Amino acid sequence: MGVKRDLSVDIAGLKLKNPVMTASGTFGYGLEFEPFFDIGDLGAVVVKGLSLKPKAGNPPPRIVETPAGMLNAIGLQNVGVDVFLEEKLPKLKQSKATVIVNFFGNTAHEYEELARKLDGVEGVHALEVNISCPNVKAGGIVFGTDPAVAHNLIKKIREKISLPLIVKLSPNVTDIKVMARAVEEAGADALSLINTLTGMAIDVRKGKSKLANMTGGLSGPAIRPVAVRMVWEAAEAVKVPIIGIGGIMKAEDALEFIIAGASAVQVGTASFVNPAAAMDIVKGMETFMEEENIEKITDLIGSVRN
Numbered sequence: 001m002g003v004k005r006d007l008s009v010d011i012a013g014l015k016l017k018n019p020v021m022t023a024s025g026t027f028g029y030g031l032e033f034e035p036f037f038d039i040g041d042l043g044a045v046v047v048k049g050l051s052l053k054p055k056a057g058n059p060p061p062r063i064v065e066t067p068a069g070m071l072n073a074i075g076l077q078n079v080g081v082d083v084f085l086e087e088k089l090p091k092l093k094q095s096k097a098t099v100i101v102n103f104f105g106n107t108a109h110e111y112e113e114l115a116r117k118l119d120g121v122e123g124v125h126a127l128e129v130n131i132s133c134p135n136v137k138a139g140g141i142v143f144g145t146d147p148a149v150a151h152n153l154i155k156k157i158r159e160k161i162s163l164p165l166i167v168k169l170s171p172n173v174t175d176i177k178v179m180a181r182a183v184e185e186a187g188a189d190a191l192s193l194i195n196t197l198t199g200m201a202i203d204v205r206k207g208k209s210k211l212a213n214m215t216g217g218l219s220g221p222a223i224r225p226v227a228v229r230m231v232w233e234a235a236e237a238v239k240v241p242i243i244g245i246g247g248i249m250k251a252e253d254a255l256e257f258i259i260a261g262a263s264a265v266q267v268g269t270a271s272f273v274n275p276a277a278a279m280d281i282v283k284g285m286e287t288f289m290e291e292e293n294i295e296k297i298t299d300l301i302g303s304v305r306n
């Protein structure tokens, strides 16, 4: 009784008060959630993926509910890096939140340009690069599925920035270990996984896809077992810290990832169901540690047995 539980973790030199972050694209720019709790109490806020220019995204319908999650084809809608820096970041700084900026480009050049713009900006504590979008210039190859392309991209970004660099991996690959090693060798300081799994849902009466884009990204509890397996495999394959993502709805779900080998987690779809989900998960973890008499959350990282 009365023992202070230590939830702090260190991700590539970035000290977080607890291991719970929000997942990019599911928490806006953080500010939308201020009515629900103090976002500065989270481990970190990961903002909606930014591109060089503002992006309108795909036409609707672009969200479909599925039995244990959702399909989305938002199409990376965002305000663009300049509006983020001018309008959103100053307010985020006031919240004292640890801010991780997620970004993506269509070409390697765009990725580098964005990284350069964001590096060294006060109030931006780390960058998370999303390599799950189509590489137009390379003729449809996806940065996140070709290990050599991913390696070259991350190496170029790494050379240009001094902030901690988190690389967010796609699960739509044959072997996650190969991708994890490729970006670690290129200089990634941490990996986050998983992004959504490609899926599709059809309205049988209309004979049409429920999404205007035909396919979308599946998220939510449906993907959690896949995500836990991939985090476990990646944690065995690399030395850099892993951030686990995929269908985390409550503290026990987050703990699964930590025990599998993640040093921190991100909460995505759960925030649509309960805007306070991420903070509830922090509290739930603390309760679990009290019940199990665990002093430091770091003692649990990668503690899975067989």
Ligand SMILES: Cc1cc2nc3c(=O)[nH]c(=O)nc-3n(C[C@H](O)[C@H](O)[C@H](O)COP(=O)(O)O)c2cc1C
Residues within 6 Å of the ligand: 023, 024, 025, 026, 048, 049, 050, 072, 074, 076, 102, 130, 168, 194, 195, 196, 218, 219, 220, 221, 223, 245, 246, 247, 248, 266, 267, 268, 269, 270
């Ligand atoms: C509506 C929506 C928008 C998303 N936008 C982004 C994004 O801009 N950048 C990114 O890296 N991931 C994005 N994601 C993926 C999430 O960050 C997360 O990896 C995924 O949803 C799995 O976690 P979850 O099951 O907890 O939602 C988005 C997911 C959803 C549902």
